[in-house]
Amino acid sequence: MEKNRLKDLLLNHTREEIQEEIDDIHPADLLELLEETEDEDQRRELLNDIPDDVVADIVEEMDDGDDQYEFLHMFPKNRRKEILDEMSDDELTDLVGELDEKEGREVFSELEPDDQQQVKQLLSYDPETAGGIMTTEYVYIFAKNTVADTLKYLQSVEDEEEIKSYLYVVDALDHLKGVVALRDIVRSSFDTKMMDIINDNVIAINYLEDQEEVANTFKKYGYSLMPVVDDDNKMLGIIEIDDILDVMEEETTEDMNLMAGMDSEEDVDSTLSESFKSRIPWLVVNLATAVLAAAVVNNFSGTIEKVVSLSAVMSIVTGMGGNAGTQSLTILVRGLSLGEVTKDNALRIFLKEIGVGALTGIVIGIIVGIGSMIFAHNPWFGVVAALAMLLNMIAANFAGYLVPVILKKMHVDPALASGVFVTTVTDCLGFFFFLGLATLFLPLLL
Structure with a gap:
């Protein structure tokens, strides 16, 4: 309206x-x-x-x-x-x-x-968990009844108890026995026993299962609702697809916040104090990693003093490495959260990421190398920049894969400020590769 x-x-x-x-x-x-x-x-x-x-x-x-x-x-x-x-x-x-x-x-x-x-x-x-997001208000039917008994019962259900298109069947002790479509009940004769028309191969969710895994189960099977049971297969409630949509939005927001080094619950309505407390811890960590990168640069101060033009190009090497690492990291964090990364495909994904790092490193390295050669009027300067870019792009994809996998192995959310760690790797190694190669090629750069 x-x-x-x-x-x-x-x-x-x-x-x-x-x-x-x-x-x-x-x-x-x-x-x-x-x-x-x-x-x-x-x-x-x-x-x-x-x-x-x-x-x-x-x-x-x-x-x-x-x-x-x-x-x-x-x-x-x-x-x-x-x-x-x-x-x-x-x-x-x-x-x-x-x-x-x-x-x-x-x-x-x-x-x-x-x-x-x-x-x-x-x-x-x-x-x-599944128990935390389920609802206990649902209509269930008994296995011992006939279709006539079931229809009579459904007619007596109160308005606030919504009858779903699929109904779960339990025994006298609330053990889950199966599921039946409402259309199958309507189409069956009154004297048909419910056990004759139910599907006993029902997929249920344990009440302790993490909500992210529950969302993956819904995605796998494409159901609009699923039953929740305890360890004895007693039915406790149901989860509907609208609850899962909320979970997916919540998990996506949480991952985005954690990857940026913020509290998982911060949003635009958070107070000044809440946002400050959310962001400052990882900014302090980021500061420490920046000091580490600065220490790497300081070790090559003599090389930079002799070839000042190095300072203009080295940030390009580290910046591009950071971008490449973030791309790899995003794919891995999402794949881990959706259960798409398994023991069977982990090595293949790792080798693919290294391959992508090498190929992108070659292309970007050639472009940066040509630009650096023109900038410094020295072909060896271009070779140093190109090699450093290639090495850092490979390292970036390596870190983008390894950081979230290690966090997952440690039972820590793989999105937890992974970006900070990957950026640290690409900054420190980027400076090390570029300035280290420049030191090796120093006589040719002067």
Whole structure:
């Protein structure tokens, strides 16, 4: 619905008219309208006649727990409790978990007892595991029943428990027995036993599995939802594809931040203090590595004094090496995070990266060599620059492969400031190769 028409509906129509149309409006559109309405009184007026279940959907569309908390406090306590009661348990868990201790306790105290029990259970799981991102609100059916029993049960399911296109089948002790498509239930005769139409080759996710691995499993099989089980194959909940999309966005943001040497949770809304604390540690590390590179240069100060033009070219060698290393690093970090780098293909990928470094080093080296020769009016100056560029490009790709692999072996996120380490290698070796070769060829450069 067009925004002006939506705004007119909420402000100028009766509650009954709003109720008739509101189910056809996506909560994301309602949230967008509210965010664009700067006047708080008008925002409250827009929300007056929106049903509590739709308001709950709007809250769930918000990404930040603090924003959700502030939004909920626009409502009186009684209505706020009704809205919270309409929210799913996994969303409530995320909300309580993201808030500070005082605010989290406040929200938790306003939940219904059964919701409190579910939230407490979900909070016991690591938030970055399958158990931490699953929802416990799902419809399951029993293996012992017939199709007629199952259809009768599905007709009695409450509105807030959404019936999916695929349903999971459990026994009396909640052990996962299989999965069945809703269409297969509808197409079968009433007296058909559920065990006769289920697929017992169901792929499930252990509740301890890391969320990144869960995302890879979803990508591998292309499912829209998957069951979560414990070590005894008891069904605990389900994970839906929209939860995985959030995980993928979160993991990508985290990798980008870590590769840049920042805290994984920093974003544009972080405070000055948070951003400072996030960035300063790795900047100090970067400073230390820069001092190390400067020490390498200082060891060749005598050579630079004799051939001053070296100082104009050496930054090109190190800069290009840094760029090449970043390219290799980006490919490896992404491949490791997606599980694309395995024991079977690791050597092939390593040799490919070395080969790419050699080929790009030859091409860039020739270009830099010709330019350096013209710049210094000395063909040997060009040879030194070309050889140094070739060696540094190979070293850059070597480091771009090795750094994230070593971090992975140490059970450290391979994105963790890998760029800082790779840049250190390319700077130090770049200066060493260029100035070392210049020292060897010094009589020919004078």
